[in-house]
Amino acid sequence: MGDRWHVEVDRSVCIGSAQCVHHAPDGFRLDSARQSHPVEPDTDASEPVLAAAESCPVEAIVITLLNGGEPVFPPED
Ligand code: SF4
Numbered sequence: 001m002g003d004r005w006h007v008e009v010d011r012s013v014c015i016g017s018a019q020c021v022h023h024a025p026d027g028f029r030l031d032s033a034r035q036s037h038p039v040e041p042d043t044d045a046s047e048p049v050l051a052a053a054e055s056c057p058v059e060a061i062v063i064t065l066l067n068g069g070e071p072v073f074p075p076e077d
Contacts (some may be wrong), residue, residue: 003045004066007038007053013060023055024048042066 008021009020009028016034020027028036029065043049053061053073063072 003048003072005043005045005072006064006066006069007041007043007049008062008064009036010060010062011035011039013058014056015058015060017057019064020054020061023038023052026065027052045072 003064007027014036016030016036018030018034018036020036021030024046025037027043027046029039030036038049050063050073053059053063059074061073064070
Protein backbone atom coordinates (compact mmCIF):
# COMPACT_ATOMS: atom_id res chain seq x y z
CA MET A 1 0.00 0.00 0.00
CA GLY A 2 1.26 3.48 -0.80
CA ASP A 3 2.07 6.17 1.74
CA ARG A 4 -0.52 8.64 2.90
CA TRP A 5 0.60 12.23 3.26
CA HIS A 6 -0.51 15.28 5.21
CA VAL A 7 0.02 18.49 3.23
CA GLU A 8 0.12 21.97 4.71
CA VAL A 9 0.75 25.40 3.23
CA ASP A 10 2.29 27.95 5.58
CA ARG A 11 0.20 30.92 4.61
CA SER A 12 2.47 33.32 6.48
CA VAL A 13 5.15 32.38 3.93
CA CYS A 14 3.18 31.77 0.69
CA ILE A 15 3.65 34.58 -1.82
CA GLY A 16 0.97 33.39 -4.24
CA SER A 17 3.37 32.60 -7.07
CA ALA A 18 1.19 29.65 -8.19
CA GLN A 19 4.00 27.23 -9.08
CA CYS A 20 2.23 24.67 -6.89
CA VAL A 21 -0.97 24.99 -8.92
CA HIS A 22 1.05 24.71 -12.12
CA HIS A 23 2.71 21.45 -10.98
CA ALA A 24 -0.30 19.94 -9.22
CA PRO A 25 -3.52 21.50 -10.55
CA ASP A 26 -5.53 18.86 -8.70
CA GLY A 27 -3.53 19.34 -5.51
CA PHE A 28 -3.62 23.07 -4.77
CA ARG A 29 -5.92 26.04 -5.22
CA LEU A 30 -5.31 29.74 -4.74
CA ASP A 31 -7.95 31.63 -2.81
CA SER A 32 -9.08 35.17 -3.54
CA ALA A 33 -6.12 36.48 -1.51
CA ARG A 34 -3.75 34.41 -3.73
CA GLN A 35 -2.95 32.11 -0.86
CA SER A 36 -2.48 28.46 -1.70
CA HIS A 37 -4.51 25.69 -0.06
CA PRO A 38 -4.15 21.95 -0.46
CA VAL A 39 -7.32 20.59 -2.07
CA GLU A 40 -7.06 17.52 0.16
CA PRO A 41 -4.78 18.00 3.17
CA ASP A 42 -4.69 14.23 3.66
CA THR A 43 -3.87 12.55 0.40
CA ASP A 44 -2.19 9.56 -1.19
CA ALA A 45 1.50 10.07 -1.93
CA SER A 46 1.64 12.00 -5.19
CA GLU A 47 4.49 12.91 -7.53
CA PRO A 48 2.77 16.14 -8.64
CA VAL A 49 2.27 17.25 -5.03
CA LEU A 50 5.94 16.53 -4.27
CA ALA A 51 6.97 18.42 -7.42
CA ALA A 52 4.80 21.31 -6.26
CA ALA A 53 6.51 21.38 -2.87
CA GLU A 54 9.94 21.27 -4.51
CA SER A 55 9.01 24.07 -6.89
CA CYS A 56 7.71 26.47 -4.24
CA PRO A 57 10.15 29.39 -4.17
CA VAL A 58 9.66 30.01 -0.45
CA GLU A 59 9.25 26.38 0.77
CA ALA A 60 5.77 27.14 2.05
CA ILE A 61 4.57 23.58 1.38
CA VAL A 62 5.28 21.02 4.09
CA ILE A 63 4.53 17.33 3.57
CA THR A 64 4.61 14.79 6.39
CA LEU A 65 3.62 11.15 6.61
CA LEU A 66 0.04 10.92 7.83
CA ASN A 67 0.95 8.05 10.14
CA GLY A 68 3.84 9.10 12.33
CA GLY A 69 4.47 12.58 11.00
CA GLU A 70 7.94 11.98 9.59
CA PRO A 71 8.98 14.70 7.16
CA VAL A 72 8.62 14.02 3.44
CA PHE A 73 9.33 17.57 2.27
CA PRO A 74 11.39 19.42 3.17
CA PRO A 75 13.49 16.34 3.88
CA GLU A 76 15.26 16.04 7.20
CA ASP A 77 18.92 17.06 7.03
S1 SF4 B 1 4.30 27.78 -5.00
FE1 SF4 B 1 4.54 28.29 -2.81
S2 SF4 B 1 4.46 30.51 -2.73
FE2 SF4 B 1 3.66 29.91 -4.72
S3 SF4 B 1 1.43 29.81 -4.39
FE3 SF4 B 1 2.25 27.75 -4.06
S4 SF4 B 1 2.62 27.63 -1.86
FE4 SF4 B 1 2.39 29.78 -2.36
